[in-house]
Amino acid sequence: MEYQATILVVDDEERIRRLLRMYLERENYIIEEAENGEDALRMALEKDYDLILLDLMLPGMSGEDVCERLRESKATPVIMLTAKGEEANRVQGFEVGTDDYIVKPFSPREVVLRVKALLRRSSSTKFLETETTSKNVLVFPHLTIDHDAHRVLVDKKEVGLTPKEYELLLFLANSPDKVFTREELLKDVWNYEFFGDLRTVDTHVKRLREKLTRISEQAANMIVTVWGVGYKFEVVTN
Template identity: 70%
Template structure:
């Protein structure tokens, strides 16, 4: 079954261009011309990825992302204009996973979609078999990277792709401190000139999701004041 992409932009020309390239790559696409239509579609059915314009009539992309994140972990790629740096930061703060600056190459969009789907916790959840090798396990937290699954106190935690990558990156180097610049470089894999608050926001959201099912797991992500973060393992 083809993976389904929701394209949200108030410019029909952009929607049709993205639609053409994504369909050519084998994706199923649905279009929305404004934020309200996007919310109605995204809440009513499941998508594998959402391409979301930031500035739109009725309901803007920030509000769409904010509402979606209350219920879903669907990967969101923001489409933003060059002069909207502050809005892009706000987009990350409400749960967007990536952004692409207009004007963009449709080929770049396709590559970004492929990359985010490949590592997406929303699409890659499969049941791991007993021979799974790529597993990080502690008393209150298990990261099964073969199944792209996180369990806190044996309860599955639904994370966005960036939240999952951040947790995995930290957990692979327990007790090692990483500053925010390093985390931006390593977790956001390409050139990303974002605000350091992006890291803080993702850490906060990750902790909140873990805390709901396991306060002990949440406390493993430790703030090192004045420097950054580490995955703390208590003996």
Template identity: 70%
Template sequence: MEGQQKILIVEDEDRIRRLLRMYLEREDFIIVEAIDGNEGVKLAKEQPFDLIILDLMLPGLDGIRVCKAIREEQMTPVIMLTAKGEESNRIEGFESGADDYIVKPFSPREVVLRVKALLRRSQAMPIASHHATAKNVLVFKYLTIDNDAHRVTANDIDITLTPKEYELLYFLACNHDRVYDREQLLKEVWKYEFFGDLRTVDTHIKRLREKLSKVSKEAAQMIVTVWGVGYKFEVDDA
């Protein structure tokens, strides 16, 4: 039906797929299912989806390899679903391009809330005026963010970011020199008000700095940790 958003669920457990389908269809989403990694990649590349829910442990290709394969061609939002809650698994999921991470066992209602939060894009994100040369382009000393093209460059080199890494950087850059704690960032970037793992913010900040640092250490250093408080995007006016 026109206007409905389509979600791909890649999960080998029938019970979990049925549960997610039931709750998401109640919210008027169109659901397509895949039972293994190879089928998930095939479907993701054959047709457009608004969001993908992807299990980490899958027969055939695992969720990490599926996510990397999808990221080679598209930036569809991905929620990683897994029974593994260790920090290393979470980081590995984010490194592969996942935007969010939910650990089993989970509340189906929480999954629905996270799906809606990830699909919701801020329609009125403030635009920084600092050295702006166009309405949706932010130009700083070491970094340029073109929001119309969702393009980030440093030293004239493109930096490839996941959707959530981009949104986090853009939000901080739009509100440069203002400190945000982790709860505020979860609310503003992830749209989480009543749930969310605070380490999600730390992991994304870490990955963002690493990617920026490969191109420009100065750009990476613009993301500053304010110990005991949170993070800010610091502008050097010199």
């Protein structure tokens, strides 16, 4: 039987929830709903959703607050929905751990395509969490990246990364010793070409290092800051 992904749709407007449910259920997804941030956070912590569509402007706890709290313990993929199209809001959303960003008014078909794309590359996809005999594996001292299974092992212990953290690590590890500017990382990892605040890259690097450091400082130290330029992946030998 084909796996059915479960998606939590969070928006305070019933018509938007109903519209998203209709389009997503056509794609055979299981949909659950929340109309405020408090309920969304409780549900997201109690259950392992495959993806969350999260409105930014919610009554009470905002979407950004929900995402930030969620990231303290879970790597569930999050697509932020917002009526704010300004670059600063998009960057702020990425900084709290959002994986993608859709501005209202949106095309429901675009949402479906973004959902499919994020689920494909998600490190949380349930049916990819089994052991694999994959040949698409990068092996370094203290660190293994199994791309077919979307798994990262640090000293043989699995690390829970958000899809964007995983993509950032994989992108750097695929080109050891090559230095990438923050602009290049935004373009190639986030697929956004815009100028302005580049702190979203620094924030994701910091969060990624913190997760790796909990198991192995040697693994974390492979992500090297090149001052005044950007970042590179440097293989440690001890």
